[in-house]
Amino acid sequence: MAILTETPAGPVVLSAEQVEEIGRELDALRARVVEDLGERDREYIYSIIKAQRGFEVAGRGLMYLGFLPPFWLAGVASLTVSKILDNMEIGHNVMHGQYDWMREPGLNSREFEWDTVCPADQWRHSHNYMHHTFTNIHGKDRDIGYGILRVDEAQAWNPLRLGNPLYAFFLMVAFEWGVMGHDLEVENIVRGKRSWSDIKSLVKGQVRKAGKQVLKDYVIFPALTGPLFLSTLAGNFTANIARNLWTFSIIFCGHFPSGVQTFTEEETAEETQGEWYVRQMLGSANIEGGRTFHIMSGNLSHQIEHHLFPDLPANRYPEIAPEVKALAEKHGLPYNTGSFSQQIGSVWAKLFKLALPPALVKSQPTGVIVMRRGTASEVGV
Amino acid sequence: MVGLIDLVERLTTPHPLDRYLELVRPTLTLRQMRAEITHVRRSAVGSVTLTLRPTRQWTGHLAGQYVQIGVVIDGVRHTRCYSPVNTQTRRDRHIELTIKAHPHGLVSNYLHENAIPGMVVDLAPAAGVFHLPEQRPDRIVLITGGSGITPALSMLRTLATEGYQGRVLFLHYNRSPEWVPHRAELQALALAHTNFRVEMLYPELGQDPNFSYDELERLAPWFAAAQTYLCGPPGLMKAVRTVYEAEQLSDRLHLEEFVLTVAPADPATAEGSVTFSGSDITTENTGASLLEQAESAGLTPAYGCRMGICFTCTAVKRSGCTRNLRTGEVDADPDQPIQLCINAPVGDVDIAI
Ligand code: FES
Numbered sequence: 001m002a003i004l005t006e007t008p009a010g011p012v013v014l015s016a017e018q019v020e021e022i023g024r025e026l027d028a029l030r031a032r033v034v035e036d037l038g039e040r041d042r043e044y045i046y047s048i049i050k051a052q053r054g055f056e057v058a059g060r061g062l063m064y065l066g067f068l069p070p071f072w073l074a075g076v077a078s079l080t081v082s083k084i085l086d087n088m089e090i091g092h093n094v095m096h097g098q099y100d101w102m103r104e105p106g107l108n109s110r111e112f113e114w115d116t117v118c119p120a121d122q123w124r125h126s127h128n129y130m131h132h133t134f135t136n137i138h139g140k141d142r143d144i145g146y147g148i149l150r151v152d153e154a155q156a157w158n159p160l161r162l163g164n165p166l167y168a169f170f171l172m173v174a175f176e177w178g179v180m181g182h183d184l185e186v187e188n189i190v191r192g193k194r195s196w197s198d199i200k201s202l203v204k205g206q207v208r209k210a211g212k213q214v215l216k217d218y219v220i221f222p223a224l225t226g227p228l229f230l231s232t233l234a235g236n237f238t239a240n241i242a243r244n245l246w247t248f249s250i251i252f253c254g255h256f257p258s259g260v261q262t263f264t265e266e267e268t269a270e271e272t273q274g275e276w277y278v279r280q281m282l283g284s285a286n287i288e289g290g291r292t293f294h295i296m297s298g299n300l301s302h303q304i305e306h307h308l309f310p311d312l313p314a315n316r317y318p319e320i321a322p323e324v325k326a327l328a329e330k331h332g333l334p335y336n337t338g339s340f341s342q343q344i345g346s347v348w349a350k351l352f353k354l355a356l357p358p359a360l361v362k363s364q365p366t367g368v369i370v371m372r373r374g375t376a377s378e379v380g381v
Numbered sequence: 382m383v384g385l386i387d388l389v390e391r392l393t394t395p396h397p398l399d400r401y402l403e404l405v406r407p408t409l410t411l412r413q414m415r416a417e418i419t420h421v422r423r424s425a426v427g428s429v430t431l432t433l434r435p436t437r438q439w440t441g442h443l444a445g446q447y448v449q450i451g452v453v454i455d456g457v458r459h460t461r462c463y464s465p466v467n468t469q470t471r472r473d474r475h476i477e478l479t480i481k482a483h484p485h486g487l488v489s490n491y492l493h494e495n496a497i498p499g500m501v502v503d504l505a506p507a508a509g510v511f512h513l514p515e516q517r518p519d520r521i522v523l524i525t526g527g528s529g530i531t532p533a534l535s536m537l538r539t540l541a542t543e544g545y546q547g548r549v550l551f552l553h554y555n556r557s558p559e560w561v562p563h564r565a566e567l568q569a570l571a572l573a574h575t576n577f578r579v580e581m582l583y584p585e586l587g588q589d590p591n592f593s594y595d596e597l598e599r600l601a602p603w604f605a606a607a608q609t610y611l612c613g614p615p616g617l618m619k620a621v622r623t624v625y626e627a628e629q630l631s632d633r634l635h636l637e638e639f640v641l642t643v644a645p646a647d648p649a650t651a652e653g654s655v656t657f658s659g660s661d662i663t664t665e666n667t668g669a670s671l672l673e674q675a676e677s678a679g680l681t682p683a684y685g686c687r688m689g690i691c692f693t694c695t696a697v698k699r700s701g702c703t704r705n706l707r708t709g710e711v712d713a714d715p716d717q718p719i720q721l722c723i724n725a726p727v728g729d730v731d732i733a734i
Contacts, residue, residue, distance in 0.1 A: 129685030129691040
C-alpha cells in the first residue's frame with residue numbers, strides 16, 4: 001500500500017513491522033473499550049434519545065404558535081436539532097451496530113429506522129458495508145464523490161467537472177435525497193453496468209420510506225395545525241433543509257479536506273488488519289470542537305476514530321481520540337484534524353480546484369509509504 | 382384501538398409509538414409487554430419469589446408453562462425463562478415467579494440480590510407445551526427436583542383451586558427442607574386435600590434414597606394409570622425416564638428440561654455440531670467462523686465485510702455457546718443476534734438461518 005499524503009517533512013516510510021505494531025496497538029485499544037462497555041454507555045444513548053424526543057415534541061408543538069415569527073423560528077430550530085440528533089448521534093451510530101451489545105430491540109442495528117427518506121437497510125449496505133470496508137479505495141468506495149463530484153485528483157477530469165461546486169451545492173441542499181439514491185448507483189446504470197431491474201426493489205423501498213416521511217412532515221402535521229397548514233409545512237421543510245446543510249457539511253469534512261488519502265485496488269489487495277487500520281486513519285479527517293458540537297455531529301467529528309472502530313459507541317470516540325492521536329504521532333503518521341471552518345473551507349476549496357483541468361492545478365506532494373512484505377510499494381512514489 | 386395506534390404511528394414514524402411512551406413510563410407501552418415487580422419475598426434459602434404486575438397485554442398462562450423475562454444488567458438486556466408458580470386462574474392477573482439463584486446464573490443471581498418493588502422487567506407471553514391438559518387426568522404424578530419445582534407448583538395450586546377430585550402425588554427432591562420454596566404452603570395443601578400426597582425427599586441428607594421404581598411404587602402404586610409431569614436436574618430426569626421406559630409408560634411421561642448452556646472449559650476447541658435450523662442442516666463444528674461453516678454446508682447467508690464491521694451477517698443464535706473471534710468473549714445466552722463472520726461455535730450451536 002503506497003499512500004500519498006502531505007507531511008511537512010516529506011514522505012514517511014512505514015515498515016511492514018511498524019504497520020503490524022500499529023495494528024496490535026489499535027486492537028488492544030479496542031479490546032479495552034469493549035471490555036469497559038456497560039451502564040454508562042446505556043445511559044448516554046438514552047439521554048440523547050430523550051433529548052431528541054424532547055426537541056421533536058417541542059418543535060411540533062411550537063408550530064401551533066407558528067403565526068408568531070419567534071415561535072415559528074424556535075419550532076424550526078427545535079425540529080432541526082431533533083432531526084440532526086436522530087440522524088447522526090442516534091441513527092447513524094445505532095445502525096453501525098454500536099449498541100447491539102445492549103440487546104435492546106429498539107437500538108438494534110438490524111431493526112432501527114431513522115428520520116430521513118433513505119431506508120435503513122439500503123444505508124447499511126451503501127455505508128456500513130461498501131464505504132466502511134473499502135474506505136477511499138477508487139473503484140470500490142462510492143463515497144468518493146458519490147458518483148457526482150470530483151473530490152480526488154485520481155478521478156478523471158472532463159469538461160462536465162466544471163460544474164463541480166454547483167453539483168456539490170445541490171447535493172448539499174437535497175442531501176437526504178442524495179443519500180437515499182446512493183445505493184441505486186445511478187451512474188452505473190447510465191454506464192450500462194447496472195440494469196433497471198437490479199434496482200426495482202430498492203426503488204420500491206425508497207418510495208415506501210420516503211412516502212411515509214413526506215406524508216408526516218408535509219401533510220399530516222401541517223393538517224393538524226389547521227389554519228396554520230402552510231406555516232407548519234414551511235417550518236418542517238426548513239428543518240429538513242437545515243438538517244441537510246449540516247449533515248452534508250459534517251460528512252464532507254470526514255473524508256474530503258486536503259491531506260486525506262485515497263488508494264487503488266492493487267495497493268489494498270490482500271490487506272492485513274494493520275494495513276486496514278492505516279488506510280482508515282489516512283483516509284479520514286476530524287473536526288475540533290466542544291462537547292455539544294461533537295454530539296451534534298454524531299461524533300463524526302471523530303471520523304478517524306469512527307473509521308478505526310465503526311462499531312464502538314460514539315461517546316467513546318472523544319475519550320480515545322488522544323490515544324489514537326498519540327499513536328499516529330509516534331509512528332510519524334498524519335492525524336488530519338482542524339477547526340470546522342478550516343476543514344469545511346478546505347473541502348470547498350477542493351471542490352472548486354478539482355473542477356478545473358489538472359493542467360491548471362498544482363498536484364499534491366508524496367507522503368507516507370507503507371512497505372509491504374519487505375518491499376516498498378512503488379505506486380505513487 | 383389498533384386503528385388509532387396506527388394513526389398515531391404515522392406521526393411518530395419511523396419510530397414505533399412505544400419508543401416514545403416508554404420514556405414517559407416504562408410500563409406505558411402499547412405493544413411491548415412488560416411487568417412491574419410489586420413484591421419481593423426471600424423465604425427459602427437461595428431463592429426469591431417475585432410478584433409481577435404485567436401490562437395489559439398479558440393473557441395469562443397454563444399451569445406448567447413458562448414466561449420469558451428480560452432484565453438489564455450492567456447495560457445489557459438478558460432474558461431468561463421461568464415458570465410462574467401461581468394458579469393459572471389467578472384473578473388479579475399478577476404473576477408469581479420463584480427464582481433460584483444458580484452459582485453461574487447471571488440473571489437469577491442478579492434478581493436474587495437486586496430485585497425490589499417498582500423494578501420493571503420485559504415480559505414475553507407464556508409458552509411451552511409442558512402444562513396440564515384442559516381435560517384433567519384422573520391421576521397425576523408431579524416429580525421435581527431443585528428449581529424444577531416451579532411448574533409443578535403452579536399445577537398443584539391450580540388443581541387445588543379447581544377442587545380437583547383425582548389423586549395427585551407431588552414428589553420433590555432437594556438438598557434440605559430450608560431450600561424448598563413454598564414448603565409450608567405445600568404441606569398445608571396436602572393437609573387440606575386428602576387426595577394430594579406431598580413428599581419431599583432429601584437424598585443429600587442421607588435419610589432418603591434416590592428416585593427408584595420401588596420408591597414410586599411405594600408412594601403411588603397407581604402411577605401407571607397417571608399422567609406424570611417431570612422437571613428437574615439431569616440426574617433425576619434420567620432416573621425417572623429409565624423407570625418409565627422399562628414400564629413402557631413413556632407416552633404418559635411429560636418432561637420439561639431446562640437447558641443450561643455452560644461454556645466449556647476451553648472455548649477454542651472445535652467439537653459438537655452446528656445446526657442451521659432455518660434450513661434443516663447440521664454439520665460437525667470445524668472451529669471456523671459460523672459464516673464459513675454455513676457456506677461450506679452449502680448455505681448462502683448474507684454478508685458484507687467478513688471482518689465484523691458492517692453487521693450484514695447478523696443472524697439469531699437460537700441456542701448454544703459462541704466465541705467472538707475478535708474479543709474472545711463467550712456468549713451462551715439463547716436467542717441472541719450474533720455476527721456470523723466473527724463468531725465461532727463452541728460445542729453445539731443452533732443458528733436460525
Ligand atoms: S459480514 Fe460484515 S459484520 Fe459480518
